[in-house]
Amino acid sequence: MTTVGSPSIRDPEAGQTPPPARHRGLGGYLFMPAALLAVLIVLYLWVSGQELDSTEQRRINADNITTVVREHIELAVLSTVLVLVIAIPLGIVLTRPALAKVTRPAIAVFNIGQALPTIGVLVLFAVVWDIGFWPVIVALVAYTVLPVLRNTMVGLQQVDESVIEAARGMGMSRAAVLGRIELPLAVPIIMAGVRTALVINVGTATLAAFVDGGGLGTLIVSGTAAGRDLIIIVGAVLTAVLALTIDYLAGIAEDVMRPRGL
Amino acid sequence: MNESTNGPAKIRLENLVKRFPGQAKPAVDSLSMEIPEGEIVILVGPSGCGKTTTMKMINRLIEPTSGRIFLEDEDVTKVDADQLRRRIGYVIQQIGLFPHMTIAQNIATVPRMLGWKRDRIAARVDELLETVGMDPATYRGRYPKELSGGQRQRIGVARAMSADPDVMLMDEPFGAIDPITRDRLQNEFLRLQAEMKKTIIFVTHDIDEAIKMGDRIAILREGSHIAQFDTPEQILVHPADDFVADFIGRGASLKRLGLSRVHDIELSEWPTVREDASRSEALRVIEGSDKSSALVLDSANRPRRWVAAEHLRRAGEEPLGSIGLPTDAVVQPHATLSDALNEMLTARYSCAIVVGNDGAYLGIVDIDTINDAMRSMRSVERGRMRDRLIGEDDHATEVGE
Numbered sequence: 314m315t316t317v318g319s320p321s322i323r324d325p326e327a328g329q330t331p332p333p334a335r336h337r338g339l340g341g342y343l344f345m346p347a348a349l350l351a352v353l354i355v356l357y358l359w360v361s362g363q364e365l366d367s368t369e370q371r372r373i374n375a376d377n378i379t380t381v382v383r384e385h386i387e388l389a390v391l392s393t394v395l396v397l398v399i400a401i402p403l404g405i406v407l408t409r410p411a412l413a414k415v416t417r418p419a420i421a422v423f424n425i426g427q428a429l430p431t432i433g434v435l436v437l438f439a440v441v442w443d444i445g446f447w448p449v450i451v452a453l454v455a456y457t458v459l460p461v462l463r464n465t466m467v468g469l470q471q472v473d474e475s476v477i478e479a480a481r482g483m484g485m486s487r488a489a490v491l492g493r494i495e496l497p498l499a500v501p502i503i504m505a506g507v508r509t510a511l512v513i514n515v516g517t518a519t520l521a522a523f524v525d526g527g528g529l530g531t532l533i534v535s536g537t538a539a540g541r542d543l544i545i546i547v548g549a550v551l552t553a554v555l556a557l558t559i560d561y562l563a564g565i566a567e568d569v570m571r572p573r574g575l
Numbered sequence: 576m577n578e579s580t581n582g583p584a585k586i587r588l589e590n591l592v593k594r595f596p597g598q599a600k601p602a603v604d605s606l607s608m609e610i611p612e613g614e615i616v617i618l619v620g621p622s623g624c625g626k627t628t629t630m631k632m633i634n635r636l637i638e639p640t641s642g643r644i645f646l647e648d649e650d651v652t653k654v655d656a657d658q659l660r661r662r663i664g665y666v667i668q669q670i671g672l673f674p675h676m677t678i679a680q681n682i683a684t685v686p687r688m689l690g691w692k693r694d695r696i697a698a699r700v701d702e703l704l705e706t707v708g709m710d711p712a713t714y715r716g717r718y719p720k721e722l723s724g725g726q727r728q729r730i731g732v733a734r735a736m737s738a739d740p741d742v743m744l745m746d747e748p749f750g751a752i753d754p755i756t757r758d759r760l761q762n763e764f765l766r767l768q769a770e771m772k773k774t775i776i777f778v779t780h781d782i783d784e785a786i787k788m789g790d791r792i793a794i795l796r797e798g799s800h801i802a803q804f805d806t807p808e809q810i811l812v813h814p815a816d817d818f819v820a821d822f823i824g825r826g827a828s829l830k831r832l833g834l835s836r837v838h839d840i841e842l843s844e845w846p847t848v849r850e851d852a853s854r855s856e857a858l859r860v861i862e863g864s865d866k867s868s869a870l871v872l873d874s875a876n877r878p879r880r881w882v883a884a885e886h887l888r889r890a891g892e893e894p895l896g897s898i899g900l901p902t903d904a905v906v907q908p909h910a911t912l913s914d915a916l917n918e919m920l921t922a923r924y925s926c927a928i929v930v931g932n933d934g935a936y937l938g939i940v941d942i943d944t945i946n947d948a949m950r951s952m953r954s955v956e957r958g959r960m961r962d963r964l965i966g967e968d969d970h971a972t973e974v975g976e
Contacts, residue, residue: 473671473674475668475669475670475671476671476672476674477671478636478671479670479671479672480671481636481660482660482667482671482744483660483661483665483684483685483734484659484660484661485684485688486657489688494673497675498674498675572675573675573718574675574676574718574720575720
């Protein structure tokens with residue numbers, strides 16, 4: 314074929330549509346951080362204008378807030394990382410044709426994880442195992458494996474059969490098809506699952522306070538115990554802002570990781 | 576069956592069997608076949624006859640239950656399937672372009688696996704884009720979703736040719752495209768193949784596509800049994816049995832017309848007159864022929880008008896070039912007889928005017944011309960068939976002794 318004198322063929326279909334814009338505009342990217350910052354400023358000004366009693370001062374100070382926010386992020390991020398390590402490889406394995414038979418039972422098992430109320434699991438762990446950081450991590454992981462697993466499987470299964478056939482037909486090995494074709498094409502759906510897991514974990518991590526796991530939940534729990542609404546409000550608002558921030562960052566990651574051409 | 580095969584067999588299938596689990600009958604039941612080098616061999620048959628399964632066993636996307644596959648006398652039944660596939664181009668109906676890769680990356684798939692250098696790959700991609708009629712600078716960086724169906728199909732073919740395989744497998748490659756684009760892509764592909772001379776196995780369920788594209792057609796019945804394996808002409812003129820005749824359907828003669836071109840047949844004559852001739856001269860020409868009109872030619876011999884006797888008798892001094900009726904039904908020598916017939920049916924004098932590339936008059940085609948041509952083709956085929964049978968008899972006798 315290298316010797317073909319390229320019989321020139323006119324292309325009557327030239328001049329197609331330009332590629333559509335993939336990302337939101339700059340305004341779309343800036344709105345969320347600006348709104349969240351505004352909420353934090355309003356919260357700060359409002360708290361500064363209050364006379365804090367000693368109970369409130371013990372909870373609402375820079376040191377304590379930094380500590381509980383850091384603990385909260387640790388809980389949410391570590392549990393999500395563990396979920397990815399478990400759910401994505403599992404999703405890959407369960408979608409291989411050889412394992413088609415065990416797919417359904419496996420999904421059923423992980424469904425149980427999501428059906429259990431997290432607070433119940435935490436209390437159960439406190440009784441039979443321990444309280445603190447690790448029991449919380451395990452409970453969070455059990456709760457959010459399913460969305461990531463399911464999205465990984467759906468993401469891999471929706472890859473067009475003919476694309477895989479073409480790849481195999483050209484001599485790509487099964488591993489190459491997985492790594493170069495299936496996973497990249499599944500990324501948008503997998504990432505949506507990861508984002509869901511992160512947001513769930515940020516919200517659910519507030520329950521850690523009940524079993525001495527730290528995090529922003531401690532503000533809400535102690536505020537409730539001491540009858541101080543101010544502490545509850547600060548804890549609740551900070552949790553909401555953190556959840557929205559992480560969701561926002563995950564959204565950017567989704568945009569960046571989505572393969573071009575999709 | 577392969578008496579008329581010119582080249583050596585490029586691909587040889589030996590007692591190929593595919594039995595799918597849970598099915599009583601094998602999908603492919605002991606198929607043996609030789610695919611000559613440099614030809615397009617069409618596997619055609621009703622759906623479920625096993626033609627796609629047969630094709631996919633050649634690149635081992637489907638592993639044969641038993642039997643052997645030879646590629647240039649090398650037994651490839653047990654070699655590494657991935658390596659084998661890199662040597663065989665593969666085009667499928669749904670194309671299967673990788674949506675997250677650019678056109679260039681799509682085309683570069685096999686060269687990359689073969690470890691080509693970057694420059695060589697880039698040069699090859701551009702060359703192939705040119706070959707399929709798409710501007711490299713415009714298209715190499717685009718993504719598949721930015722292309723039309725016809726363009727995607729062109730890229731699918733370019734991708735299959737990327738590492739210059741000798742053998743290509745094509746599974747209904749033009750099946751999912753609108754009829755007009757399909758016709759154009761088929762013509763382009765035939766033009767490419769005239770230069771590439773690749774060995775191509777082409778699966779279709781459309782007998783018209785088979786007749787158009789095939790150097791040789793294997794008509795398959797259930798279990799991939801070969802009902803007939805022969806040239807399109809032979810199959811149309813001498814269907815082996817009722818199954819083949821049924822499959823070709825009615826109108827085999829009409830299909831036959833699509834295979835011959837105007838330049839293959841002897842043209843008929845029509846009375847002609849130059850446009851600067853006098854009316855009486857024109858009248859003489861008409862009266863001296865068995866036709867009721869004459870064709871007026873200009874100084875470059877191009878057909879201008881039809882003039883009939885009644886036009887000439889009517890009063891007036893206008894030159895011949897401006898009386899009578901405009902010419903219609905003009906065809907060129909490379910038109911098929913079926914095109915010519917089509918023109919003829921709507922033409923004023925039931926004939927098609929044949930002109931050369933420069934527009935000069937060459938002759939006419941009418942229904943008698945076509946009839947004669949068909950008759951002589953049939954006798955030629957019959958003669959060839961007879962020769963072959965005699966040849967086989969000789970052979971048999973030799974063996975007998």
